[in-house]
Amino acid sequence: MQLSDVAIPSTVVAGRSLDVVRRFASPSLVNHSQRSYLWAASYGIANGIGFDAELLYVSAMLHDIGLAEAFDNHSLPFEYAGGNVAWVFGAGAGWSDERCTRASEVIVRHMWKSVDPKVDPEGFLLEIATSLDITGKNPQWWSANLRAEVVECYPRLALRDEFTACFRAEAARKPQSSAAVSLEGGLAQDLAMNVLEDNR
Numbered sequence: 001m002q003l004s005d006v007a008i009p010s011t012v013v014a015g016r017s018l019d020v021v022r023r024f025a026s027p028s029l030v031n032h033s034q035r036s037y038l039w040a041a042s043y044g045i046a047n048g049i050g051f052d053a054e055l056l057y058v059s060a061m062l063h064d065i066g067l068a069e070a071f072d073n074h075s076l077p078f079e080y081a082g083g084n085v086a087w088v089f090g091a092g093a094g095w096s097d098e099r100c101t102r103a104s105e106v107i108v109r110h111m112w113k114s115v116d117p118k119v120d121p122e123g124f125l126l127e128i129a130t131s132l133d134i135t136g137k138n139p140q141w142w143s144a145n146l147r148a149e150v151v152e153c154y155p156r157l158a159l160r161d162e163f164t165a166c167f168r169a170e171a172a173r174k175p176q177s178s179a180a181v182s183l184e185g186g187l188a189q190d191l192a193m194n195v196l197e198d199n200r
Helices: 012-024 027-046 053-062 078-092 097-109 121-135 144-153 159-173 178-184 187-193 195-199
Strands: none
Touching: 012 027, 012 053, 012 078, 027 053, 027 121, 027 144, 027 159, 053 078, 053 097, 053 121, 078 097, 097 121, 121 187, 144 195, 159 178, 159 187, 178 187, 187 195
């Protein structure tokens, strides 16, 4: 599997979702979102998991938008805030209510400990992709060459420090949130020790 084997959806909606994350998120989070799609899609392709590429791409681009200042919710965890943004984005793009809801579900579920691929393939793929990109979980599921190629094209920049700071701010204001649970589980240490940091 090479990076060239993974197609980026060419739809207008997919392109606009990238525009949104570029407008409101830091370069580190933009690259994280793009890598997350590539990890997700490459795993799906390599393992014969059928998925909706446009839905997965839009969800990957917007999955952390709730951490951006413009969409930071005073009470909701960031993944629920991001899911709401995705629903509104999809509605504006002319998606059906069902498709808008699917994007929201995929984003919320990326913070679950696990997602059943038979129930929600896009949610499963985004969960394992973001787990790799943030905590370095199961790097062996992707070849070393692909990992190096993706990080070279979409560098990690200051993701380690920025993401830790975002989660600490989220946890301080929302102590019952998934961000707080992640920090208690060693997220900062996992970020620092992520094998992908070696490819920076």
